[in-house]
Amino acid sequence: MPSSASLPPTGSSRYHSGAYGRQTEQFIDGVGILRRDGRIVILTGAGISKESGLDTFRDEGGLWSKVRIEDVATYEAYQRDPERVLEFYNERWRGMASGNIRPNAAHDALARLERDWPDEVVLVTQNIDNLHGKAGSKSLIHMHGEMAKARCDRCQHISPFAEDLTLSLSCPSCKKIGAMRPHVVWFGEMPLEMERIYAALGTCDLFVSIGTSGNVYPAAGFVQEASAMAGAHTLELNLEPSDGASAFAEARYGPATVLVPAFVDQMLSEGWEAAGA
Numbered sequence: 125m126p127s128s129a130s131l132p133p134t135g136s137s138r139y140h141s142g143a144y145g146r147q148t149e150q151f152i153d154g155v156g157i158l159r160r161d162g163r164i165v166i167l168t169g170a171g172i173s174k175e176s177g178l179d180t181f182r183d184e185g186g187l188w189s190k191v192r193i194e195d196v197a198t199y200e201a202y203q204r205d206p207e208r209v210l211e212f213y214n215e216r217w218r219g220m221a222s223g224n225i226r227p228n229a230a231h232d233a234l235a236r237l238e239r240d241w242p243d244e245v246v247l248v249t250q251n252i253d254n255l256h257g258k259a260g261s262k263s264l265i266h267m268h269g270e271m272a273k274a275r276c277d278r279c280q281h282i283s284p285f286a287e288d289l290t291l292s293l294s295c296p297s298c299k300k301i302g303a304m305r306p307h308v309v310w311f312g313e314m315p316l317e318m319e320r321i322y323a324a325l326g327t328c329d330l331f332v333s334i335g336t337s338g339n340v341y342p343a344a345g346f347v348q349e350a351s352a353m354a355g356a357h358t359l360e361l362n363l364e365p366s367d368g369a370s371a372f373a374e375a376r377y378g379p380a381t382v383l384v385p386a387f388v389d390q391m392l393s394e395g396w397e398a399a400g401a
């Protein structure tokens with residue numbers, strides 16, 4: 125039940141448990157316990173990188189309103205016009221590598237949570253930027269790939285690259301020329317590392333979704349997976365209610381750079397409340 129969905133972004137919620145805040149394993153009204161441990165899976169989407177100045181893909185005015193997906197972000201487009209597709213990603217990559225794009229307070233806070241939380245924190249991102257890694261997150265799964273890497277379309281070898289992708293590059297492994305493509309998941313392709321993601325979801329105690337639209341599957345189904353399979357508590361942090369908001373037990377709305385550091389501060393100082401535990 126979205127009990128705190130209507131609370132203001134920085135207002136109180138069930139995480140702010142007042143007099144109970146400093147106690148751990150304390151029953152509150154018989155509905156939940158405060159925990160300072162537990163496995164956490166966090167899913168992030170474009171909303172967390174937007175405040176770093178990166179173009180989002182799906183928003184109004186975002187990239188997909190300026191270029192057609194079927195021209196630049198499918199395998200068929202790559203086969204038809206590889207130069208155009210490579211140039212599209214080269215442009216994105218140059219924008220990201222320009223130095224103005226840095227991790228923001230939300231990326232930094234999640235790296236801090238991973239470092240200081242006593243239990244496992246797995247960060248799954250739909251973003252193809254490298255901002256979580258730059259902020260210091262290590263237990264990180266890029267389910268839609270990474271713009272900072274190239275992959276050989278023949279042998280699937282993955283390599284980092286620091287220059288434009290062109291048809292004259294050769295694969296560092298199989299030496300094939302002209303087959304290096306961005307290591308990103310295009311429309312119609314399978315997201316990466318799904319087994320590892322579902323294993324983490326199936327054993328987590330808390331699932332947090334940050335800055336996602338809630339309409340891109342399979343990621344949009346992770347909240348049901350975590351609550352149904354693992355009995356996890358679920359929380360949405362987003363600028364506004366996502367398409368999947370009703371599936372979350374709790375929600376807070378506001379800018380990621382405000383909500384996420386506050387959430388991490390609270391987790392590390394007070395713990396979190398597992399509803400119905």
Ligand SMILES: [Zn+2]
Nearest residue numbers: 276279295298
């Ligand atoms: Zn190769």
